[in-house]
Amino acid sequence: MPFRPRTAASGVILAAAAVLLCPAAAGAQPSAAAADPRWSAAPAPGDGAEPSAQDRPYFYLEGAPGTVMNDRLTLGNPTGRAVTVRLRGSGSGSGPWIAFAAREVKVPPHTRAGVPFSATVPRDALPGDHAGAVVATGGGAGGRGGRVTVPVHLRVTGPRLSALTVENLAVRGRGNAAVIRYTLVNRGNTVLTPRLAVRADGVSGPVLRRAARTLPLTLQPGRSVDLTEEWPDPPGLDAVDVRLAVTAEGGAHASATASYTALPWGAGAGAALVVAAGAGGAVAVRWRRTQGPDRPPGEPEAAAGEPPSGGERADAAGQLTHTGSGARS
Numbered sequence: 001m002p003f004r005p006r007t008a009a010s011g012v013i014l015a016a017a018a019v020l021l022c023p024a025a026a027g028a029q030p031s032a033a034a035a036d037p038r039w040s041a042a043p044a045p046g047d048g049a050e051p052s053a054q055d056r057p058y059f060y061l062e063g064a065p066g067t068v069m070n071d072r073l074t075l076g077n078p079t080g081r082a083v084t085v086r087l088r089g090s091g092s093g094s095g096p097w098i099a100f101a102a103r104e105v106k107v108p109p110h111t112r113a114g115v116p117f118s119a120t121v122p123r124d125a126l127p128g129d130h131a132g133a134v135v136a137t138g139g140g141a142g143g144r145g146g147r148v149t150v151p152v153h154l155r156v157t158g159p160r161l162s163a164l165t166v167e168n169l170a171v172r173g174r175g176n177a178a179v180i181r182y183t184l185v186n187r188g189n190t191v192l193t194p195r196l197a198v199r200a201d202g203v204s205g206p207v208l209r210r211a212a213r214t215l216p217l218t219l220q221p222g223r224s225v226d227l228t229e230e231w232p233d234p235p236g237l238d239a240v241d242v243r244l245a246v247t248a249e250g251g252a253h254a255s256a257t258a259s260y261t262a263l264p265w266g267a268g269a270g271a272a273l274v275v276a277a278g279a280g281g282a283v284a285v286r287w288r289r290t291q292g293p294d295r296p297p298g299e300p301e302a303a304a305g306e307p308p309s310g311g312e313r314a315d316a317a318g319q320l321t322h323t324g325s326g327a328r329s
Contacts, residue, residue, distance in 0.1 A: 039083045039107065040076045041136040041148040058151035059134065061094070065156060066123045073115045073134060073150075077107040086137045087115060093220065094119055094154035095132030119154060127158025128189025128221050162250025163188035164219070168226075171242050171260035173234070180229035182244055182256065186219040192248040193218050198229060199245075200260075202238040212247065219248075235262045 061069045077083045084106045089098030101116040117134070132152040138145050168183040186192050194215050200208035208231065219225060234240070240262060245255045 038146055039079065039085065039138050041073060041085070041134075041150060058153055060153050060155075061119050062155040062157060063121055064158065065121050065125045065127075067121045069119045069121075069154075071117060071119070073117060073136070074112055075105060075107050075115060075136065076112045077109060080109045082109060083107050084139050086139070087117075088135050088137075089117075089132055089152075090135045090149070091132035091152070093130035093132045094152050097121060097130075097154070098132065098134065098152065119152070121154070121156055125156045126189045126221065127156050128160060129191040130154045130156060131191075131220060160190050160250065161188040162190050162192060162248060162252035164192055164194065164246060164248060164252045164254050166244050166246055166254045166256040167224075169242070169244060169256040169258040171231075171240075171258050173262070178231040178234040178260065178262075180231055180242060180244070181226070182229075183224055183226050184219060184246060185224040186221050188250070188252060189221045190250055191218055191220055192250075192252060194246050194248045194252075196229075197245045198242070200231075200234075200240050200242045202235055202240045204238075207235050207238065207240060208242070212245070234260070238262045 059071060061071070063069050073087070075085050084104060086104050087100045088103070089095040089100075097119050099118050099120070105113055105115055107113045132154065134150045134152060136148045136150075138147070163186075165185045165187055166182055167185060168181070170181050172179055172181070180198070184194055194217070195212045196210075196215055197212040198208060198210040199206070210229075215227070217225060229244075238261075240260045241257055242260055243255060243257045245253070247253045
C-alpha cells in the first residue's frame with residue numbers, strides 16, 4: 001500500500017500499529033480478567049496521515065541527515081490492573097537513533113497513554129534504507145507481561161546506490177553430490193532482494209543450468225550473508241567451471257566463477273597406481289642399464305669389444321655361442 005510522507009520542520013511523521021494478544025494459560029479457569037484483551041501498543045491516530053495510522057503495520061520515517069523526526073506511540077490497557085511498560089529502540093539501523101520521552105510508563109486500568117518519541121538521523125548517515133524497531137515490554141501485577149515489536153523503516157534521503165558482490169565462491173564434493181558455497185555482500189545503501197542464476201560448463205559442454213530466481217531474503221546495506229546451493233547430480237568425471245550471476249533492483253548485478261574437478265576416488269586411485277607403476281618400471285630399467293649385466297663379485301668389467309665373461313658371445317644373428325679356449329667339437 002503506498003505511503004504519502006509528510007514533511008515538516010521536525011521531519012516526516014508517519015506511524016503504524018501492532019497489537020499483542022496473549023491467550024490464558026492452558027487449563028486455567030476462565031475469569032473476567034483473563035478474558036479481557038491484553039495491553040496493546042499502537043501509533044497515535046490523527047496527524048492527517050493517509051492511509052489511516054491503524055492500517056499500517058510499521059513506522060515509516062523519511063528525512064535528510066541531521067533531521068529530527070517526531071512521532072507518538074499509544075499504549076492501551078483495557079484490563080482491570082495497572083500495567084508497566086518499558087520502551088526501547090532496537091536494531092542496528094535506526095534503532096539506536098530513537099529516543100523516548102519516558103523509558104518506562106505505567107498505564108492505569110482501562111486507560112490509554114501516549115508516549116512521544118523522536119528519531120534523530122546522524123549527520124554522517126548514509127542515504128538509503130535503515131531498519132529498526134520500537135520494542136514495548138510489559139509487566140506489572142499478575143504477571144501480565146508480553147512484548148510488542150513495531151518495525152521502524154527509516155529512509156535517509158540522498159543519492160541511492162544499489163550494489164552487491166559475490167565473494168568466497170567455492171564448490172566442494174559431498175559424497176556423490178556437491179555443494180556450492182558463496183557470500184553475498186550489499187555494497188550499496190538500499191535494501192536488496194537478490195536474484196540468483198547458476199550455470200556450470202564442463203569439458204564437453206553445459207552440465208548445469210538454473211534460471212534466475214528470487215532468494216528468500218532481504219539484504220540490508222553493508223550486510224553480508226553466507227549461502228549454499230545444493231548440487232545433487234554433478235558429473236562423475238569432468239573439469240567444470242561454475243558461475244553464479246546475481247541481480248537486484250536498482251541495477252545491481254555481480255558474478256563470480258570457480259573451478260571444480262569431479263574425479264571419483266576409484267578412478268583417481270586407479271590412475272595414480274598406473275602412473276606409479278609406469279614410473280617404477282622406468283626407474284628399474286634405467287638402473288639396470290647403468291649397472292650393466294650381472295657378473296661375479298670381483299670380476300672386472302669387460303673392455304669394449306671383448307666377449308662377455310663365461311665363454312659366451314653374440315654372433316651376427318644375435319645367438320649366443322660358446323667361446324672357451326678348447327677346440328670345438
